Amino acid sequence: xxxxxxxxxxxxxxxxxxxxxxxxxxxxxxxxxxxxxxxxxxxxxxxxxxxxxxxxxxxxxxxxxxxxxxxxxxxxxxxxxxxxxxxxxxxxxxxxxxx
Numbered sequence: 001x002x003x004x005x006x007x008x009x010x011x012x013x014x015x016x017x018x019x020x021x022x023x024x025x026x027x028x029x030x031x032x033x034x035x036x037x038x039x040x041x042x043x044x045x046x047x048x049x050x051x052x053x054x055x056x057x058x059x060x061x062x063x064x065x066x067x068x069x070x071x072x073x074x075x076x077x078x079x080x081x082x083x084x085x086x087x088x089x090x091x092x093x094x095x096x097x098x099x
Contacts, residue, residue, distance in 0.1 A: 007091055007092075008091065013084065013088070016084075016087070017080055017084055020080050020083055020084075021080050024080070026077065026078055026079050026080070027076060027077060027078045027079075028076070028077065029074055029075065029076055029077075030074070030075060030076075030077045030083055031072060031073070031074050032071075032072070032073040032074075032075070032083075032086060032087075032090075033070070033071070033072050033073075033098075033099035034046055034070070034071045034073075034090060034096050034097065034098055034099065035068055035069070035070050035071075035096070035097040035099065036068065036069055036071070036093075036095055036096045036097065037067065037068060037069070037095060038062060038063075038066055038067060038068060038069050039069075039095070042093055042095065042096060043060065043069060043071065045093050046071055046090060046093065046096070049086060049089050049090060050073060050075070050086075053075065054075070054076060055075065055076065056073050056074070056075045057073065057074040057075065058071065058072075058073050059071070059072045059073075059074075060072075
């Protein structure tokens with residue numbers, strides 16, 4: 001999935017869900033990855049999505065020039081619906097690329 005300036009269509013969400021289902025067994029540790037400009041407010045928004053969830057392992061790395069930030073979150077998930085819910089929440093944050 002690419003930059004979310006245009007939210008994915010339902011077909012794109014379905015295709016993405018099918019790819020996850022084909023590559024994951026549940027429950028399992030899933031790695032969420034997001035890339036965005038070095039905007040602290042957006043970073044906080046992404047972290048807030050994971051507040052109250054079980055033991056997310058959050059890693060934040062800044063690019064060498066400091067223009068971009070990579071956020072990697074590893075978390076035990078029970079099903080694909082949880083993953084899709086997270087991605088759909090993040091998709092509402094402008095300028096975040098979902099990997």
